[in-house]
Structures are given as C-alpha cells and as structure tokens.
Amino acid sequence: MLLAELTAGAVEDARTRERTVPLAVMIERAHAATPAIDALAALAPSDHVKIIAEVKRSSPSRGDMAEIADPAALALTYAAAGASAISVLTEERRFKGSLDDLDAVRSVVDIPVLRKDFIATDYQVYEARAHGADIVLLIVAALEQPELIHLYELTRSLGMTALVETHSAVEVTRAVDVGAGLIGVNARDLDTFELDRELFGRIADRIPGSTISVAESAVRSAEDVAHYRAAGADVVLVGEALVTTDPVVTMAGFLAS
Numbered sequence: 495m496l497l498a499e500l501t502a503g504a505v506e507d508a509r510t511r512e513r514t515v516p517l518a519v520m521i522e523r524a525h526a527a528t529p530a531i532d533a534l535a536a537l538a539p540s541d542h543v544k545i546i547a548e549v550k551r552s553s554p555s556r557g558d559m560a561e562i563a564d565p566a567a568l569a570l571t572y573a574a575a576g577a578s579a580i581s582v583l584t585e586e587r588r589f590k591g592s593l594d595d596l597d598a599v600r601s602v603v604d605i606p607v608l609r610k611d612f613i614a615t616d617y618q619v620y621e622a623r624a625h626g627a628d629i630v631l632l633i634v635a636a637l638e639q640p641e642l643i644h645l646y647e648l649t650r651s652l653g654m655t656a657l658v659e660t661h662s663a664v665e666v667t668r669a670v671d672v673g674a675g676l677i678g679v680n681a682r683d684l685d686t687f688e689l690d691r692e693l694f695g696r697i698a699d700r701i702p703g704s705t706i707s708v709a710e711s712a713v714r715s716a717e718d719v720a721h722y723r724a725a726g727a728d729v730v731l732v733g734e735a736l737v738t739t740d741p742v743v744t745m746a747g748f749l750a751s
Contacts (some may be wrong), residue, residue, distance in 0.1 A: 523624035548733030600626030
C-alpha cells in the first residue's frame with residue numbers, strides 16, 4: 495500500500511531527525527514557539543469559497559511539477575492573491591518538500607500554515623509546532639482510531655488545528671467521532687492514486703454543519719472549485735493547479751467561483 499509506504503518513510507525520516515534533535519528538545523521548542531494562528535476562524539464558512547494554496551514540487555502520481563526555488567515568495571504571492579491558508583509539503587522522499595520550506599513560508603505570511611505530511615508520531619506533531627505550523631494533517635486511513643484520537647488531542651493541546659483527512663463515509667464518521675472541527679475529503683485514493691471528483695458530494699452530508707469541510711484534489715480549473723462549492727465545500731485545497739500556472743490569475747478564477 496502506497497499510503498503505508500509513505501507514512502513509514504516519513505516516520506523513519508523523523509526518527510533520523512530525532513537523533514539530532516531529541517524529543518525533549520523538540521517539545522521545548524514547540525512550547526516556546528509563537529502561538530498558533532486560529533485556523534478555524536481563518537477558514538470559517540463565508541459567502542465565498544476559501545482556498546488553501548499549496549507549496550508542492552512533486553507527487554508520486556505526477557512526478558516533478560515545479561522547482562519552487564523560493565517557497566517564501568510563492569507563499570507571499572498566494573497570500574496576496576487571496577489564499578486563506580498556505581499548505582506546505584514537508585515530505586522529502588516523494589514530494590521533495592522539507593521543514594526548511596515550512597520555516598521559509600512561516601517567516602513571511604501571517605495567515606495559517608498547514609504542515610502537510612504523513613504524520614503518525616508525537617515527534618512529528620511537536621516538530622510541526624516548533625517550526626511554526628498552525629495546522630497539522632492527520633490522515634484517517636493511516637492511523638488506527640486510538641492513534642488518531644491521541645494525535646488529534648496532542649495537536650489541540652499545542653494550540654494547533656488538525657485537518658483530519660478522509661476518503662470514505664466510514665472515515666468521515668471516524669473524524670467526526672474524534673471531534674474534528676476541520677474535515678477534509680480527498681478525491682485521490684492514496685493507494686491507487688486514482689481521482690474521483692464526485693466523492694466529496696457523495697459523502698459531504700456526513701460532515702456536521704458546524705464542521706468546516708475541505709475538498710482536496712481533482713482541482714484543475716475554476717469549474718472544479720465551483721463544483722466543490724456547489725456540493726457544500728467551505729474550503730478547497732489546491733496544489734498542482736496553482737504551481738503549474740500563473741497563481742495570481744488562477745487564484746482569481748477560483749475565488750470568483
């Protein structure tokens with residue numbers, strides 16, 4: 495399973511970093527960091543769709559997409575164009591991201607920043623906070639329910655918001671059960687990497703009205719954003735469509751959807 499492989503690789507890389515910066519030190523850094531921005535407030539439903547714009551160089555399904563030599567400059571462009579939050583891929587092996595990218599983005603924007611990675615350990619959560627993340631991705635399919643609950647509660651205890659990502663109605667129920675205030679539905683199957691743009695619409699009614707819903711993947715055009723909005727999405731997370739086009743023009747189209 496590709497998801498299991500990606501998660502295992504991310505955990506192995508985190509353990510390597512932990513040998514340089516032990517958990518106790520990372521915990522101290524996390525607690526000493528500037529308090530996290532309230533992502534639920536920033537992404538709260540409004541009369542227009544909100545966009546989480548992603549700094550994304552590569553993916554297992556598409557390979558290399560953009561060099562992004564200056565992630566901070568791209569993040570500033572996103573923010574100026576109207577993004578409500580910035581997502582930063584920090585997975586190194588298949589997405590070519592890094593914590594340096596997260597640091598660079600955090601240093602220049604004043605909107606919430608999501609650490610997007612395959613997180614399965616306490617160390618990764620503390621690491622996210624220490625590097626300035628306001629939001630942490632927790633993928634339901636990668637975690638047993640006790641692990642999901644534990645990592646969700648740890649995330650909240652550090653003042654961050656968890657974006658709890660789902661791929662099915664059953665997973666949405668699991669996300670709701672942990673009390674998630676921000677639930678994503680990813681149209682991409684993380685094992686086959688096939689896309690199903692209709693998935694969000696089929697299971698969105700399982701997400702409580704008091705919860706912010708995020709549509710992820712299968713976004714190539716403003717029409718796709720409008721499709722998700724019509725299906726009930728409060729927020730759309732976009733990566734590939736922004737890094738492979740003029741992000742200012744593309745973002746304008748998305749926000750007008």
